[in-house]
Amino acid sequence: MSKIADHANSFLEQGGSELGYDWDNMPELSDMEMILRFSIHIWDYKGQTEYEYYGVDENEGKLMP
Numbered sequence: 001m002s003k004i005a006d007h008a009n010s011f012l013e014q015g016g017s018e019l020g021y022d023w024d025n026m027p028e029l030s031d032m033e034m035i036l037r038f039s040i041h042i043w044d045y046k047g048q049t050e051y052e053y054y055g056v057d058e059n060e061g062k063l064m065p
Contacts (some may be wrong), residue, residue: 035052
């Protein structure tokens with residue numbers, strides 16, 4: 001693996017996957033340490049609510065069309 005891939009894999013193993021990140025949704029390399037330190041979920045990182053990120057209507061708890 002390359003150094004970047006090793007860093008990304010380490011991020012996911014150290015808690016990134018529990019915060020909603022995966023290989024298709026990775027933060028900037030420079031942000032990874034702070035994301036783990038402060039437990040920043042992917043929807044917060046992208047400036048959305050959990051409901052907005054996952055496509056759920058906050059008022060009804062149903063998936064939005």
